[in-house]
Amino acid sequence: MNDSFDVKATVAPTEGQTTSSRAGFWRDLREGIVGTQRDFTEGSIGRAITLLAIPMVLEMAMESVFGIVNVFWVGRLGADAVATVGITESLLTLIFAVAMGLSMAATAMVARRIGEKDPRGAAIAAVQSIALGLVVSLSIGVVGFLMTPRLLKSMGASPSIVATGSGYATLILGGNATILLLFLLNAVFRGAGDAAIAMRSLWFGNLVNIVLDPCLIFGWGPFPEMGLVGAAVATNIGRGAGVLYQILILVRGRGRVQVRPDVLRLEPRVMLRLLRVSIGGIFQFLIATASWLGLVRIIASFGSSALAGYTIALRIIVFAILPSWGMSNAAATLVGQNLGAGKPDRAERSVWTTGFYNMLFLGSVAVVFIIFAEPLIRIFTHDPAIVPIGTDCLRYVSYGYGFYAYGMVMVQAFNGAGDTVTPTTINLFCYWLFEIPLAYALALPLGLGVKGVFLAITIAESTIAIVGILAFRRGRWKKRKI
Numbered sequence: 001m002n003d004s005f006d007v008k009a010t011v012a013p014t015e016g017q018t019t020s021s022r023a024g025f026w027r028d029l030r031e032g033i034v035g036t037q038r039d040f041t042e043g044s045i046g047r048a049i050t051l052l053a054i055p056m057v058l059e060m061a062m063e064s065v066f067g068i069v070n071v072f073w074v075g076r077l078g079a080d081a082v083a084t085v086g087i088t089e090s091l092l093t094l095i096f097a098v099a100m101g102l103s104m105a106a107t108a109m110v111a112r113r114i115g116e117k118d119p120r121g122a123a124i125a126a127v128q129s130i131a132l133g134l135v136v137s138l139s140i141g142v143v144g145f146l147m148t149p150r151l152l153k154s155m156g157a158s159p160s161i162v163a164t165g166s167g168y169a170t171l172i173l174g175g176n177a178t179i180l181l182l183f184l185l186n187a188v189f190r191g192a193g194d195a196a197i198a199m200r201s202l203w204f205g206n207l208v209n210i211v212l213d214p215c216l217i218f219g220w221g222p223f224p225e226m227g228l229v230g231a232a233v234a235t236n237i238g239r240g241a242g243v244l245y246q247i248l249i250l251v252r253g254r255g256r257v258q259v260r261p262d263v264l265r266l267e268p269r270v271m272l273r274l275l276r277v278s279i280g281g282i283f284q285f286l287i288a289t290a291s292w293l294g295l296v297r298i299i300a301s302f303g304s305s306a307l308a309g310y311t312i313a314l315r316i317i318v319f320a321i322l323p324s325w326g327m328s329n330a331a332a333t334l335v336g337q338n339l340g341a342g343k344p345d346r347a348e349r350s351v352w353t354t355g356f357y358n359m360l361f362l363g364s365v366a367v368v369f370i371i372f373a374e375p376l377i378r379i380f381t382h383d384p385a386i387v388p389i390g391t392d393c394l395r396y397v398s399y400g401y402g403f404y405a406y407g408m409v410m411v412q413a414f415n416g417a418g419d420t421v422t423p424t425t426i427n428l429f430c431y432w433l434f435e436i437p438l439a440y441a442l443a444l445p446l447g448l449g450v451k452g453v454f455l456a457i458t459i460a461e462s463t464i465a466i467v468g469i470l471a472f473r474r475g476r477w478k479k480r481k482i
Contacts, residue, residue, distance in 0.1 A: 084165025115340020144173025
């Protein structure tokens with residue numbers, strides 16, 4: 001079949017074939033970044049994955065830049081300022097969970113309507129997503145404006161941090177609408193197959209934030225010196241600029257989803273379906289995030305060096321799997337659109353093909369991490385107590401990368417089909433009822449120490465992948481109606 005794996009015959013490539021392959025790669029790279037109007041329910045699955053994954057990978061990289069830029073400049077204001085940013089980001093976990101859940105639902109519904117060749121239905125779903133996001137963000141914003149000092153204290157903030165950071169945290173939490181809408185509208189574009197638009201919105205938002213951050217923090221040029229509060233203002237303006245760009249694209253009809261005046265009304269049935277799918281996505285994210293906090297609690301019992309080594313290794317791991325998340329998001333779009341087009345078999349082939357590509361990528365990363373674990377950790381620290389622990393973590397976790405590759409894709413495949421319940425259930429059992437008890441047992445009663453926690457992560461994540469594959473093969477996701 002031409003669109004299964006796009007694997008060529010196993011013969012030695014000629015010089016002409018090599019040149020053609022390189023030209024094809026650069027052509028696809030350009031098309032992925034600029035944007036494409038291809039129908040992803042037809043043609044080569046391999047090319048569809050490439051064209052969707054490239055901008056999605058870059059989009060995720062841009063999302064991480066917001067936090068990096070803030071920490072870079074805020075670090076010059078002192079320890080309390082940095083601690084405020086860290087605590088506020090911990091509070092933002094709930095908002096990110098809601099944003100991720102709503103985004104999963106928006107991607108699934110928009111992709112399904114686009115696959116059905118129903119752009120108006122996709123626009124209606126987009127409008128309901130925006131309305132739902134505004135209602136949720138308003139509720140969170142009220143709490144943020146009224147209770148920020150109390151929330152900071154509940155997170156263990158000292159009186160000096162509360163005094164220094166209340167203004168920053170209030171603006172970030174109160175202005176959470178920019179976070180929710182940026183996530184939601186990008187999910188709409190990804191579901192429609194316009195991943196390049198989602199990518200550009202974050203490029204634009206980051207550019208504004210990068211320029212304004214030092215100007216508003218330190219009072220450069222004509223700007224007032226606002227200190228830590230300036231970082232919050234810059235972040236909100238940057239994200240807000242990205243949202244305005246997204247809305248402009250929707251209203252002007254530059255993408256596959258076009259919001260016209262005739263769809264600007266509430267559709268309770270559509271909103272209810274979105275909410276139903278979103279709830280599973282929210283719990284899915286919260287369960288996974290909370291499980292990592294549980295592991296941190298176990299690791300912390302072995303001292304600050306163990307926690308530092310784990311933190312450094314985790315940062316490296318998260319950065320390395322960004323491309324994998326891009327490919328996984330591509331699978332979600334392809335599943336949704338192909339189910340909408342009445343092509344469940346093509347949707348299934350898209351998932352297996354994406355998993356195969358993801359395995360090749362993460363397998364290569366695993367080899368690098370296993371061989372060069374210690375030099376990679378030493379980029380961040382030379383502390384003799386931290387380096388061995390970070391090295392062990394990086395190596396142990398890398399042993400399961402082949403499984404993770406398929407597991408990530410399977411989770412997003414379910415989400416793309418609108419089935420957020422299955423991965424949520426898998427996460428609940430495999431993380432809370434298996435991983436955390438296993439980590440505790442290996443680390444403490446069995447005496448493996450922090451290595452026991454790292455081993456538990458590898459075993460649990462591999463188990464999630466296997467269970468996900470078995471559930472995916474049953475095929476119930478093909479019958480999901482949204």
